[in-house]
Amino acid sequence: MGATDAQLPIIRLDGRDALGAFALSTEARWxxxxxxWQFFLTRGVVFGVRDHDGRLIATAALLPYTESEAWISMVLVTENRRRRGVATRLVDACLEAARRRGLTTWLDATPAGAMVYGPLGFAPTIELRRLRLERAASPAPCPALVEGNLGELITRDISAMGFDRRDFLPEVAGRPGSRLLSTRDAMALVRDGRTARHIGPVFADNPDSALALVTAIVASEGEAHLIDAVAIHAGFLDGLMRAGWTIERPFQRMRFGNASQATLEHPFAVAGPEFG
Structure with missing residues (x-):
């Protein structure tokens, strides 16, 4: 069976594959x-593998953000076909597509993934912690929330990422259910997910302001939330856990190639491992 899987061709996916790809990420509980998925399939380069019956069994996505920078994510293999080299082949396809375009590639890896990507030439950068909150513990005094400024979000995101994601952020901010929220000295993007609302990126002048903004968001929504916090902000992380958030898993941000521009600030939370 392993040899058979190794011979299955890698194909390019498109928007018609959204449901099959969504089934894979749902199976993985992502x-x-x-x-x-529609964003990846229409804006990115998504590779896949089908079994002999035509069922999609694996994916990997390359999402170019600029002419020099791209994100690799959505590396998924259905459970009964894992550990047969399919994921490695798909990541290699993403890297080859990036090489042809002259792109530096980034990804957020689990600890197990980092052990695979390191030998391929990926270098570690920042560490992340994914946290989950099922519901705000109790009403607490919160700062007033106002609509955030998209231009300011893009500017701060460029400062944090080192490259421009102005095609990505407006699309996500404009989706039904998305909110771009701000207080006097903090701002965050909130969007729908399959199992929880996702908060990020989060920018703030200090940890207390970031924590106050996140607290106000969850109090205003009353739903389950996820956040991918940047580990260097220890005070922010500690504050989240004191408020009832629990760490689900760590991620290691990694880069293949040279960064085109140095980052000028660290966000308090990122847009998610699939988007960076």
């Missing part, structure tokens, strides 16, 4: 929804 938080992506159909809108996320």
């Amino acid at each position: 938080n992506q929804n159909e809108a996320d």
Whole structure:
């Protein structure tokens, strides 16, 4: 069976594959929804493998953000076909597509994934912690929330990422259910996911302001939330856990190639491992 899997061709996917791809991420209990997959399939380069019956059994996505920077994510293999080299082949396809375009590639890896990507030439950058909150513990005094400024979000995101994601952020902010929220000295993007609302990126002048903004968001929505916090902000992380958030897993951000521009600030939370 392993040799058979190794011979299955890698194909390029398109928007018609959204449901099959969504089934894979659902099986893996990931938080992506159909809108996320449509974005990858229409804006990115998504590779896949089908079994002999035509069923999609694996994916990997390359999402170019600029002419020099791209994100690799959505590396998924259905459970009964894992550990047969399919994921490695798909990541290699993404890297080859990036090489042809002259792109530096980034990804957020689990600890197990980091052990695979390191030998391929990926270098570690920042560490992340994914946290989940099922519901705000109790009403607490919160700062007033106002609609955030999309231009300011893009500017701060460029400062944090080192490259421009102005095609990505407006699309996500404009989805039904998305909210771009701000207080006097903090701002965050909130969007729908399959199992929970996702908060990020989050930018703030200090940890207390970031924590106050996140607290106000969850109090205003009353739903389950996920956040991918940047580990260097220890005070922010501690504050989240004191408020009832629990860490689900760590991620290691990694880069293949040279960054085109140095980052000028660290966000308090990122847009998610699928988007960076």
